[in-house]
Amino acid sequence: VxxxxxxxxxxxxxxxxxxxxxxxxxxxxxxxxxxxxxxxxxxxxxxxxxxxxxxxxxxxxxxxxxxxxxxxxxxxxxxxxxxxxxxxxxxxxxxxxxxxxxxxxxxxxxxxxxxxxxxxxxxxxxxxxxxxxxxxxxxxxxxxxxxGHPEPTTIAWHKEANTPAPGKAILVSGHDLLALERLLEQIQANGGGISAYTHGEMLPAHGYPGLKKFAPLLAGHYGTAWQNQKKEFAAFPGPILMTTNCYIPAPPTYVDRVYSLEPVGGVSVTRTVSKDYSNIIKCARECPGFTEGKPCPTKLTVGFARNTVLGAAGTVLGAVKAGELRRIVLIGGCDGFEKERNYYTEVAERLPTDTLILTLACGKFKINGRDYGTLGSTGLPRLLDMGQCNDAYSAIQVAIALAKALGTDVNSLPLSLVLS
CATH class of the missing domain: 1.20.1270.20 (Substrate Binding Domain Of Dnak; Chain:A; Domain 2)
Structure with a gap:
């Protein structure tokens, strides 16, 4: 250096x-x-x-x-x-x-x-x-x-390209929920027959009532975090819409299937500057689409933003008083690209059962998809996915509300932050 x-x-x-x-x-x-x-x-x-x-x-x-x-x-x-x-x-x-x-x-x-x-x-x-x-x-x-406010929603997580149901498909990556909504509306208006899958930080979209209503058109989540996109995008049998970061410039093998919105751009990438996604839908119909449709063994639950968590505040406070909850740990940030970087994974796995884990941003892909059980007798899952990186706002509001309910300040809460 x-x-x-x-x-x-x-x-x-x-x-x-x-x-x-x-x-x-x-x-x-x-x-x-x-x-x-x-x-x-x-x-x-x-x-x-x-x-x-x-x-x-x-x-x-x-x-x-x-x-x-x-x-x-x-x-x-x-x-x-x-x-x-x-x-x-x-x-x-x-x-x-x-x-x-x-x-x-x-x-x-x-x-x-x-x-x-x-x-x-x-x-x-x-x-x-x-x-x-x-x-x-x-x-x-x-x-x-x-x-609308996100709500707990369980969806299929397709880690490989052989588990989605057979059919034409479009992959949507990034953070722009409005772009996803526009695409889903236009697929419907053009006769349907195409499934939309989220990728990366678009995963939390499935928890919003205004977007989850499009299921099964909004069919599930494909792939993992941004650093694996070259492998995952190459295997995806349809167009890819990059709505925001993180984009890794695509190789010639699939760059002709990559579309972007402002402010995303790349060499040989087709930029869609209007709100008309007909060229993306046309590309999807021309691409082969998924063919295998093997069983998808993995599910993810999203939608634990501030409204949901604060709605269970009584249960959380009861767990604190009963000694079933001793610490809350927020694990998130931007996931690293090196395979050997397993710090987040190891921290989550070693946390005691009286710990509640909150996660957000693409760092979640280091810890999600695993069974951490429930918190004591509360029935609450120990891992709560709060959303995208910007949903740190939800975590802040939860911390402020818990501090108020416990009669203390945020810095005195049994709260640990593990962020990149």
Whole structure:
């Protein structure tokens, strides 16, 4: 490790040209933010299309390693993460002006202040955390307002391509629930006959009433986390829709079947910029589809977001008082790509039976699909899948509610965080 920049192409597979272009894009956004920040200070309103573009363009650079001075990195990376959540919230009609106001302020400060003091940078980084919490709140409101609150739902988990039922199929990966809904509606409107499978962080979609109603059209979950997509996508006998990260550039063997939405992109990938997915449906009908249909032995249960967990608060508190629950452990984050990385798995397996395990994001694929039993006499499964990475908001709300019910503060809860 030289501590200066990438010296070879890593797992993100971005070459120097793409990395440089994304750095230029960030620089351009910072330049634009100078004017937006000054306009806001003068009492003007920034058009919503500018807010949306800022979120989308920043989101597009999310997985890139930017080679800017070290002092600037923390805030810029933070903004990228916030932009990902805000983009989806705004797609569903939420007002992102308050969060974008922070974007403009931070970008403008980083652009104009050539010798920033550590206090200035620390304040921007802390404010980024506040903006992120607001963005997650907006996205939670967007998802639950449009699709309803997630509820426990058990689905088939197809780890291999030989277990889905025979028929034409489309695979949907990423985080964009609205894109999945639009695709399902258009499949129905075009005569059906095609099954949609989720992949990666799209797994929690099955718990939302507004999406699970499409079953059996929404047929189950295929594959695992992002780092296995080259094997899993190559074996999938239909088109693949990448709605967001994490995308690994596809080889020639299946790149012609990969479709993407903004802000996702890749060489030779077909980008669908409108809301018309007819080209994807056409591709599905032309592809061979699944043929074997062997029994699927594995099931997954999703949908344990804050509404469900807090609905069982009485049971959880009773377990605490009875000594059946002594600690809650949140295991999640972004899963690693090396096969030998089994830390999450080993931690979950070694936890005592009086421990409740919460999980979210793609790190869940290191621990799900196993039987951890139930919590004492409560009947609650010991493993509760809370959703996507942005559903950390659900975990925060659960922690706040439990602390209040137990008459303590969040930091005093028997809560451990195992996050990447």
């Amino acid at each position: 030289k501590g200066i920049a990438c010296t070879t192409c890593g797992v993100c597979t971005k070459d120097p040209e793409v990395a440089a272009l994304q750095d230029h894009l960030i620089y351009g956004l910072q330049s634009m933010a100078v004017f937006a920040h000054r306009a806001l200070a003068a009492g003007k309103t920034i058009p919503k299309e500018i807010d949306m573009f800022t979120s989308m363009a920043t989101f597009a650079t999310l997985t890139n390693v930017n080679f800017q001075p070290d002092d600037f990195e923390l805030t810029v990376y933070g903004i990228k993460g916030v932009a990902a959540y805000l983009f989806h919230a705004m797609e569903l009609g939420q007002d992102g002006a308050e969060v974008c106001k922070y974007f403009y302020k931070a970008y403008a400060t980083l652009h104009e202040d050539k010798d920033p003091q550590i206090g200035t940078l620390l304040a921007l980084a802390l404010e980024c955390g506040e903006a992120n919490l607001k963005a997650m709140e907006l996205l939670d409101a967007a998802h639950t307002g449009h699709f």
